[in-house]
Amino acid sequence: MTGSVGAPAERREGREKVSGTARYAGEFPSPGRAQAWPVPAGVARGRVTAVDTAAALAVPGVLAVLTHENAPRLAEPDDPTLALLQDARVPHRGWFVALVVAETLEAARAGAAAVRVAYATEEHDVTLTGSHPGVYVPEEANGGHPAVREQGDPDGAFDASAARVDVAYRVPPLHNHPMEPHTSTARWEDGRLSVHTSSQGTGAVRAVLAGLFGLPEERIVVTAEHVGGGFGSKGTPRPDVVLAAMAARETGRPVTVALPRRYLPAVVGHRAPTLHRLRLGAGADGRLASLTHEVTTHTSRIKEFVEQAAVPARVMYAAPHNRTVHRVAALDVPSPSWMRAPGEAPGMYALESALDELATELGMDPVELRVRNEPDVEPDSGRPFSSRHLVECLREGARRFGWAGRDPRPGVRREGPLLLGTGVAAATYPVMVGPSTATARALPDGSFLVRINATDIGTGARTVLAQVGADALGVPLERVRIEVGSTELPSAPLAGGSSGTASWGWAVHDACAGLARRLAGHAGPLPGQGLDHRADTTGAADAESDFARHAFGAHFAEVAVDTVTGEVRVGRLLGVYAAGRILNARTARSQFVGGMTMGLGMALTEGSTMDAAFGDFTESDLASYHVPVHADVAGIEAHWLDEEDSRLNPMGSKGIGEIGIVGTAAAIGNAVHHATGVRLRELPLTPDRVLTGLLDRRT
């Protein structure tokens, strides 16, 4: 071992990114490239009865207007949100009903504004309530989790408990909003399709395009060299890539489709709103007897996606009697999808807030309450944990944060108009890993080339995979080059579910370790083209484990609540994680801190509203949907334990891209309660809600 893994190696693509030379999907110039602008549906439900394209086609520079009447026919996709311009149906407002292709962006935009669409409008229903008559229990929730699990007699045990909490929490729709809007450039040449796209995984993009256009995969190349963030919303192909390929085929020109920011919420997926009911029953010693977490959410009419928000309750605490339930209503809303830590982020907000309420009810320290309910095995499955260091994270976080001696009384620390408080919450995220291939080549000049279709969406995948490869080869890091981000490379799964590094790293490790063995047995100089070794982790990476594998963490927050304005400021946010071996200290820290920042947004500023009258997300752009800004973020610290776990993958790593968001909102909400004595149960904790809560408390 040369010890590259774990070192804070600098990002390999860093120079390109800071100098502006890193090119993203819409930035590859190509002779004759046209620009396209979509036309979103102006009604929430109905059918297109007529599209008048005459005025649009008369705009100078407009090349074509695609509608359901003239667009290329596609094979039926598995994902119904990609059946674009195939029929007259409008399943939700913002669904694309036309695409204008033009010589320039200005002409495309003017053309799109000139398209006249007539609709037969039907009544729509976009409002989720817990008692909505359409609510049903699905077969499973996202990730293949069963919708319902039950052990023992949760109702009886709850009724018999000395301390009880029965509370409802609410998380609004949330939007991913990566900084780079979904963008694709497509070009057809001699029956071959080449695409630059902003995606978390080009392999799936190629497979989907092959299916839609009836083309063998070998005739499609998809690249995603640099991707301006995704956070789940680029996990699978989105409309931009399908529209670009259609428009390019129709016009015979390379075409770029860059979705306008305010169209994103309706077409790229969102975190669905979740209504939570939690019932916790415990003995006077704090030990949980009963835990029930019921979640109601929405999905669209065309696709069932169920945010698996009750799933973390199956992992976290020992409660002999428990029930977890997901319910969903299909409404005339855009299709929800993955957003960073689907399930865990909203689910742990509700669970960890309710646990804080139980601590208050019991008069027990919330860190201690969690420690007391630490399970011996995974509660739902009964499987042993491959490693679980939640208690150590809580203890280490408490030490670093200065939790000891905390006065538990709420609403008593005042500095002028400010009320101060601190809060804690736990975090968890499952270990996921998928099969992958990779090749490693030794070249006569002493360098090595690792090739794998990983995608670097900002995680630093290039860098960390080179580190893994260097150690497996036993060579210094600078001798390992790496190529990622193209379907021309050995196939690999997407960057999602915090599984990328584990999946890709395993294949890179195996390829490099295999190559090292070959080299050890090789005598004489290398042939001119070098020596290759290919690895495929199928059968190993996707093997069932006898162990429950999850990362854990603890979040601590310190807030100041302004009693005059209702503003909550987070002075300190601290996370401690047990996520296996950390492969690159520098990029890992950035991921943890980034997740916590998004959690801060979830807690305080981010929230979207489904407008009942228009069937539209009201907060559709970055002026109305408030992601955190510099001024919102004071001190954020991320730390981790040296966790060894040999039951994961050759690197011993767990995923780190999502756990940072998971406990953050609850820690902040719990701190707000500690500061004010007011328990707010709906996110985000905006000044209007905080002030109303403070006023209610006074009266």
Add this chain to the structure above:
Amino acid sequence: MGNLQHRSQTTLRVNGKPHTLTVDHRRVLLDLLREDLDLTGAKKGCDHGQCGACTVLVDGRRVNSCLLFAVALDGCEVTTVEGLSGDGGGEEPHPLQRAFLERDAFQCGYCTPGQICSAAGVLAEAAAGHPSHVTDPAAPSGEPVPLDREEIRERLSGNLCRCGAYPRIAEAVEDVIP
């Protein structure tokens, strides 16, 4: 109607080089840089002045280039992230670029050119004595404003970063304060 002039000749100096173009009056500076000059360092995040990814310097001041009509900038000096180091896009990075690298002040990199150009603008504004919302009102007018962490955060708040690199960005900017 048919003879309406929709284009005009405009000359801009971009990263020290003059460019004369016949520009669609609707074309904003951002699209001119990206589409006409292939300077794609300035990013389009929202096209509405809400995210700051398109930040460049015009006559030394930071602007959202998606909000400025190119035709209105005749004779202006534009500096993009590609020209920030002042050596004609050569090898030596600007101190801010170096600091961003060293601090790992980015992840996906899409907001990064805007953050860096914005930070360059901040340094110049503070040196010229421009106050911000958090500057002490009692501070002497016209004197350079010391850039502490709070000043940096306030002044860069028009540049969104969804990856959440804010703490590292503030540190990187601090690193280059003279």
